[in-house]
Structure formats: structure tokens, C-alpha cells
Amino acid sequence: MTTEVEHAIEVENLKKLYGNLVAVDDISFNVRQGEVFAFLGPNGAGKTTTVEIVDTIRRPTSGKVRVLGMDVRKEKRDIVPRIGVLPQGFSSFDRITVRETMQYYSRLFCLRNADIDGLMDLVNLKDKAKEQYMKLSGGLKQRLGIAIALVNNPEVVFLDEPTTGLDPRARREVWEVLLGLKKEGKTVFLTTHYMEEAELLADTVAIISRGKIIAMDSPAQLIESNADNLVLTLHPVDEKAFEVVWKMGFEPVLNNHKNINVRVERTDDIRKILNALKDAGASLLSMDVRKPNLEQVFLKLTGEALNDGASGEKGVE
Amino acid sequence: MNLRVVGANLVVSIKIFYREKTAMFFTTTFPILLILVFGTIFMDRDKVSFNLCVQDLDQTETSAEIAKTLALTGKFKITRVDPAIDATQYAKNNKVNIVLIIPKDYERSYTQYLQFDDPNAFVTITYVYDPSSSSVVAKMQILDMVFARMNQGLSGKPSFVRTAEISIHTREYRFVEFFIPGIIAMAVMTASLFGTVNVNTELRQKGIIRKLSTTPITHTDWILSNILYQFILAVISTTAMLVVSYAVFDVKLRINAWLPLFIVLDVFTFVGIGMILTRIVKEAQSATAAANAIMFPMMFLSGSFFPLEMMPGFLQKFARTLPLYYVNEGLRASMVFNDNLTALSYSAIIGTFAAMVFIVGIMATKWEEGT
Numbered sequence: 001m002t003t004e005v006e007h008a009i010e011v012e013n014l015k016k017l018y019g020n021l022v023a024v025d026d027i028s029f030n031v032r033q034g035e036v037f038a039f040l041g042p043n044g045a046g047k048t049t050t051v052e053i054v055d056t057i058r059r060p061t062s063g064k065v066r067v068l069g070m071d072v073r074k075e076k077r078d079i080v081p082r083i084g085v086l087p088q089g090f091s092s093f094d095r096i097t098v099r100e101t102m103q104y105y106s107r108l109f110c111l112r113n114a115d116i117d118g119l120m121d122l123v124n125l126k127d128k129a130k131e132q133y134m135k136l137s138g139g140l141k142q143r144l145g146i147a148i149a150l151v152n153n154p155e156v157v158f159l160d161e162p163t164t165g166l167d168p169r170a171r172r173e174v175w176e177v178l179l180g181l182k183k184e185g186k187t188v189f190l191t192t193h194y195m196e197e198a199e200l201l202a203d204t205v206a207i208i209s210r211g212k213i214i215a216m217d218s219p220a221q222l223i224e225s226n227a228d229n230l231v232l233t234l235h236p237v238d239e240k241a242f243e244v245v246w247k248m249g250f251e252p253v254l255n256n257h258k259n260i261n262v263r264v265e266r267t268d269d270i271r272k273i274l275n276a277l278k279d280a281g282a283s284l285l286s287m288d289v290r291k292p293n294l295e296q297v298f299l300k301l302t303g304e305a306l307n308d309g310a311s312g313e314k315g316v317e
Numbered sequence: 318m319n320l321r322v323v324g325a326n327l328v329v330s331i332k333i334f335y336r337e338k339t340a341m342f343f344t345t346t347f348p349i350l351l352i353l354v355f356g357t358i359f360m361d362r363d364k365v366s367f368n369l370c371v372q373d374l375d376q377t378e379t380s381a382e383i384a385k386t387l388a389l390t391g392k393f394k395i396t397r398v399d400p401a402i403d404a405t406q407y408a409k410n411n412k413v414n415i416v417l418i419i420p421k422d423y424e425r426s427y428t429q430y431l432q433f434d435d436p437n438a439f440v441t442i443t444y445v446y447d448p449s450s451s452s453v454v455a456k457m458q459i460l461d462m463v464f465a466r467m468n469q470g471l472s473g474k475p476s477f478v479r480t481a482e483i484s485i486h487t488r489e490y491r492f493v494e495f496f497i498p499g500i501i502a503m504a505v506m507t508a509s510l511f512g513t514v515n516v517n518t519e520l521r522q523k524g525i526i527r528k529l530s531t532t533p534i535t536h537t538d539w540i541l542s543n544i545l546y547q548f549i550l551a552v553i554s555t556t557a558m559l560v561v562s563y564a565v566f567d568v569k570l571r572i573n574a575w576l577p578l579f580i581v582l583d584v585f586t587f588v589g590i591g592m593i594l595t596r597i598v599k600e601a602q603s604a605t606a607a608a609n610a611i612m613f614p615m616m617f618l619s620g621s622f623f624p625l626e627m628m629p630g631f632l633q634k635f636a637r638t639l640p641l642y643y644v645n646e647g648l649r650a651s652m653v654f655n656d657n658l659t660a661l662s663y664s665a666i667i668g669t670f671a672a673m674v675f676i677v678g679i680m681a682t683k684w685e686e687g688t
Contacts, residue, residue, distance in 0.1 A: 057530055057684075077533070085531035091523040095336040096329055107325035108532040132336075148528075 007066075008033045008156045008187040009054055014063035016049050016211075023049040025211035026063070031156075031189060031204070036182050038202035039191040040294065046211040047191040048088050048160055054189065055085045055158040068155060081109060084154035088161050088191075090145035094134035098125055098144055101133060102151060109152040116151075123147040123177050139170025146177055156187045163197060175200060195294035205294065209302045219294060226297040229263040231290040232270055234277075236260060241282040248276055318537050326534070326542035330516075331549065348504040348554045349561050355500065355622065356566050359492045366391065367456050370407070370416040372398035377424035383442075386467065387417075392459050404445045414450035417460065418443040431471065493566045498648035499621035501558055505551040505583040506641055507612060512547055513591025514608045518601040530684035540592055540678055547584045555580060575651030575660045582667045583644045589674030596681040615641040643667040 009031035016024040024046045031037040039047045052058040054065055056076045065072045067079050092101050099116065106114035120126045123143040128136065136144065142162055149157055162178070163171040171194075178201050181188055192198055198205045199219045206216040215222055234241055235258075242260055245252040250273070253261045264270055270289060277284065334340060371384045388395050398407055404416040420440055429438040442464065446453050469476060520526050529539070555576070562568045590611060598604040616622070618632060619641040625633045636642045647663035650656040 055531055057527055080531060080533055083531070085528065087524055087527045087531070089524050090528065091525055092528075093329060093333060093525070095333050100329070100332065104325055104329050105532065108322055108529075108534050110319065110321050110533070 006033065007031060008068060009037070009189060010064070010066040011050075011054065012064040014050065014053065014065060015061050016046075016053060016058070017061045022211050024053070024060075027208075027211070027213045029206055029213060029216060031187060033187055034185045035203040036178075036188040036190060036201050038198040038205045039189070039208055040193065040195060040198045040205050040298070041191075041208035042193055045208045047193075047208055050208070051158055051160050051189060051191050052087070055083060055087075056080060057085070057087065081152060082155050084149035084152060084157045086142075086145045086149040086157075086159045086162055088164075090142065092133045092141075092144065092148075095132050097130050097132050098136070099129040101144065102147060105148045105151045111152060114151055115153075119147045119150055122150070122180060124173070137170070139166050139173055142166060142170070142174055143177060146174070150181075154186075156189065157181060158189045160191050161193070162190070163192070163194060171197075195298065199294055207294075207298055207301060214301050215297070222294065222297050223291075226300055229265050230267065230270070232262045232264055232273065232287065233290070234260040234262065234273075234287050235285040236277075237283040237285060240280060241277055241284070244276050244280045244282055245273060248273065318541060319533075319535070322534050322538045323542045323545065326539065327545050327549075330542065330546040334546075334550070344508060344550055344554055345557050348500065348558045351500050351504065352497065352558050352561050353565065355496060356493050356562065359496050367393050367452065367459070368396060368413075369393040369456065369460075370396045370398050370411075370413050371419065372400055372402075372404050372407075372416055373419045374400045374421045375419055375423040376400060379424040379427050380419045383419055383423075387460070387463060390459070390463055392463075393456075404443075408445055408447065413447075414453040415444055415446040415456050418445060491566075491568070493562075494568050494570060494653050495624070495649060496622070497558070497562050497566075497568060497570065498652050499645045501555050502579070502583055502641055502644040502648055503616055503621040504554055504558065505580055506587045506615060506644070508550055508554065509547045509584045509587035510591050510594075510608050510612055511605070512550065513543055513588045514594055514604045515601070516543070517592070517595040518599070518604045521595070521599070522601060526684055536679045536682040536684075540588065540675065540682065543592075544584055544588045544675075547588050548581060551580050551584055552577075570652040571655055573651060575657075575664070576648070578664055579644050579648050579651070579660075579667070582664065582671045583641075585671035586640050586644075586667065586674055589671065589678035592678035593674070593681045596683060615639055620645050640667055640670050643670075 007030040009029075011030070012028050014024055014027050015022070027046075027050065029037075039050060041047050049058065053060045054067060054072065056067075056072050056079055059073065068082055070079050072079060093104075096104065098120065102114070102116045102119065106116060117126065120129060123146055125140065125143055125147060128140060131140075133141065133144070146159065146162065149159065159178070163174050166174065175197065178188070178190070182201065188201075190198075190201060202219060204216065205219050205222055206213050207222070208214070215226060217225070234245075236242070242252055242254060245260065245262055250262050250264070250269075255261060262273065264273070267289075274287075334344075369387065371387070373380050373384065384395050384397070387393050398404065398416055404418055407413065408416050419442060423440050426438050426440045429435045444457055444460070446457065517526070520529075559570070559572070562570070591608070594604055594607050594611070598607045618628070618636050619639040620636060621641065625636050625642075628636070643663045643666045647660050647667065650659035650663065
């Protein structure tokens, strides 16, 4: 019997050790029903370890993890039919076709009426139904993995790095599928080290570094509360513009291309600068404003670049 | 246990097998090749015929009789060596392990012994032989036996101690018939052990086991489907082996309910051992090495190829601790000797072992990672 709970996933003081190595260090978070929750972090940060504990592949060292109100340690058999999982580095039987693979997994869930055609439509694989797994491209394999994760019409879907290793086109194809899931109102737990993926898909992003959650909020709120100022870049006709901005109390920096970079706190400041330049008769050839993104948020919070790994430190996924 | 889940796994395994042409080829042809090769080697074991080189230095009708007598025993194919050449050199040059030399005065000494009853008259037949050859001792023993009979015949008195042979079996069995049940047991063991170890380590390395752990399939469902799959392969390969055995070697074996029972127990035992190995050894290459370490002692020490009597006493005792021994002997008891009582007792022993290994296999199978 399905029980309605406010949080699809509840994690409290979760810890995972491999010998002396702390992979997940006392983290707590909740995932609401129907939201897309993204774990964002570099390789080795502890994303996969966490998601694999929550989706019942691994056992925690300590802490409480509940999925749909059930304890992952004690009630795995009841949890499994209600979740769908795309594990990291998903693979399937080489010589089994797309349709046969879908049928196989639907039989493992003892489903007589699984909507295999509908799922193949959803992930745009219908024309590959008779293709063997080994002959599919990386993107198609991932899409099949997502379709398999949905074969039991799960209430919670876990997708562990669904687009890693895919080319930009294949990545976008997978994103389209995930946006479809979001529209359907599925609860999705996603791990990724692509900030644009988290920004595009997630309602809530948890930034994880070295086994700890260091920030958690909506992407917009994370950027709002953590990002540095906006950067206004001016390409002036003459040097008068520099003086005008300087006199307004900002700290303009002239770069090698004779462009002026100005850090501003609010969009209102941009308007004030532009008005002042107009009043002083300082003409501009062009200008642009750079908005901060999650990459910059991550850099600010951790001191590490998001896609460079954990500062070369050996980590456990 | 969920039959629908077991069935789903079985269907996928069979489809993969059918589509892996090389796997299918080796599953069916390897046991057939074994039967053909070893069957041919052992087919005429009961009527062994050795090559024997004879150099007759006497070149008389009487000396020629020796070669004829030796040929008539049916144990030797005679090759004559030119009396003018050196026998030792001939043996070395032609890689012959024995040359029998009939001396020059053979006929004269023979006449003197028989007609003049001269007790001092004798001849010396010389064996020029290669002591490093494994079959030369057997040849010399047979030759000694033939010459002892000739001496006894020449003495004119009938034998006092005579021998009679009574087989405990109602008909005479050929060695190839003894050998085939052993090969069936061994082929089923090899396929079950390696099939399980290879498939499970490959699926684990590819991450498929990790995915399966997030589905409702249980360890029991998984092992049972592995056993069923291996049983189907075992039936295919056993059928192929039996067809070839009947067609090529004209064997007379009893095919009854004991055969599928022992095959099932063989499969249960070695799929179970394979599951335990997969748990202990994680990497595919190490798992194959571990499977080899189990397979080779079973293959050579449990009496699949050779009767246990040929082995030293301590190895015979050791053989009785190997599960394959009970499959070999149980199959022989049922297929060759029609001995239901032995088949029953051996099936009980291997059945108990198979049940234990199956339970440990289920307990050892672990899909969740880390603790």
C-alpha cells in the first residue's frame, strides 16, 4: 500500500566510511515529493556513495535514511518496487535488444502490463527497439537506462550522473527526457558534476564537497546568496568613461583591451553608471553584463573548480 | 522464489547463449572433441597392439617361427630389421624403443635341444631397448610371458598351475564405456563452474549486478535461474556426447533416470561452488584462476579419465573427498554396471553436498556493496 509522506527521501546524519576514509561525513537532507533534487559536486565528493545508500545499493555506516517513509536498511524489499534506479556507468546485456531488455526488467518487477512502447516513446528509442544493446551509442544506452529505471512506474527515480561521458548533443537529448519526468511530477534524485544540468533541471541543489553538504537551496537562491557581484564590462570610445565611473565610487579596472570591468552589487548600479556616462557624454562601443552561475558559487564555497576533481585529492565516489 | 523472475532470467541467458555463436560452438563441440580424442585413445585399450622390431640373425625357417608366434599373440605388429645392420644404431636412428634379436645359431641349438635332448643347449634372445620409454616395460613383460610359454611347451609337460577368468559383470565392458560417464561428469562440471564464475564476474564488472540489486530479484531466484540455464546447457552437451559415443564407438550404455539426476546434482554442486568463488574472488581473471584451481584436481584426481586403482593410495583416499568422484562413480554405476544401489548411495552423498553448497552459495551471494 502506498503511503503519502511529505518527504520522499529523508536523510539524517548519514555517514559512510571505507576503512579510515570518510566518504560521506554526517550529512542530512530531505527531498520533497515531486521535486527534482540534484547533488552537485566534483568527482570523489561522495555523490554516488550517498545516492547508492539512498537507492539501497550500499549500506550506510551510520545515520538514518528513509525512502517513502521506509528504512533503507530494514525495508529494502518494500522500497525497491517503488523506486527506479539508473546506476552510475549503467550497462546491460550486450546481445539483448532494447525491447527485450525492457521486457526483462518489467518481468523482474512482475509487471504484466508495463507500458514498454510508451516508455520507448518517452526516451525516443522506439526505432531502436530491435537493436542489440552493444550496438547502441552512449546516449542511446543512457536513454535505455532511464527507460528501464521507469519501467515499474516508480514514485522516486534515482539518476546517478545520467549524462557523464556523453557528447553535448546526447546530453541535451537526455535532458529533454529528464524535463519530461519533471513535467510528470516525478520525484527525481539526480547526481551530476555539470552545473548547467543542475541549474536547468533541479528544484533544489545540494553542493557536496569532500563528503559534506556545504550549501543547499534552489539554484536561483544559491546564486543569489552566494555569487559575487555582477561584472559590467564597458568598451568605451575614450578614457573619459574610466574617470566617470571612478568618481562614482566604484573600482573600475582597465584591462589589456582597454575595456573597463566594474564589479557591481545590484542591477540598479548598472543603470546609474550608464546614466552617468550618458550625462558626461562618454560614448560606448559596446557593453555586457556577466551573471554569476553555480560554477562560480561552487568555486566561492569550496575554492575548487567544479569539473577539476577534488583538488587532485583522492576521493571515493 | 518467484518463477516468473527465474523464467525471465533464464530466457535472457538462453538468448545470449544462442546469439553468442562461439560460446554455443564450444559448449557443444568441446565435449564432443574430448569424447573423440580420448575415446580413440582408449578405444583399443583392451586389445593393445605394440610395434615390435625383430632382427633375425639366423635367417632359418625355425627362427622365422618366433616372429610368427609373436604376431599370433595379437599383442605385436612385427617389423623386420635387416640382419646386416647394427640393432642399437637402428633403434636410435628410427626412434624404436625395443629391437628383439634372434641369435645366429638359433636353429642349430633348437635342434640340439629337441632331438638330442641336450640340457646344455640354449639360445639367448636379446632385447635392445630404450629404458626411458614408458611402454617398453609392458612390451618386455609380454615377451617374457610368450617365451616362458614356449619354454614350457618345449619341455613336453602340461602346465600344472593354470588360471581361469570370471568377470563379475554379466558382459564384458570396454574401456571407452567406462570412460564416457567420466567425461560427461567432467564436461558438466567445467561448464557449470566456469559458466557461473565468468558470467557473474562479468556482470559484476559491467555493473549489471548493481542494477539488478535495485530490482525485486532475490539471490535464490538468481542462483536457481543460473542452475536451470546450466542444466539446459548440460543436457545439450550430454546429448551431443552420447550421440557421438553411440555413433562412433558403438557403446552400450544404460540411459535411465539416474543420468538426469546426476547431471542436476553435478550442476547444483558446481554452480554453487562458482557462486561462492565469485563472492570470494572479485576480479574476472582471478576468478578464472580460482576456478582452474578447483577444476584441475577434480578432473585428474576424481577418476574422470583414469581408474582410481592406477593412483597411489593416499590419492585414492583424497579422491573420495572430491564431489566429482561421486558423480563419476554414480554415473558409471548406473550407465555401465546397472548397479542401482551404488548409484543411490552416491546420489545421496553428492545430493547432500549439493544442497549444502547451494545454501552457502545463496548466503555468499551479495549484491549490496560495502557494509
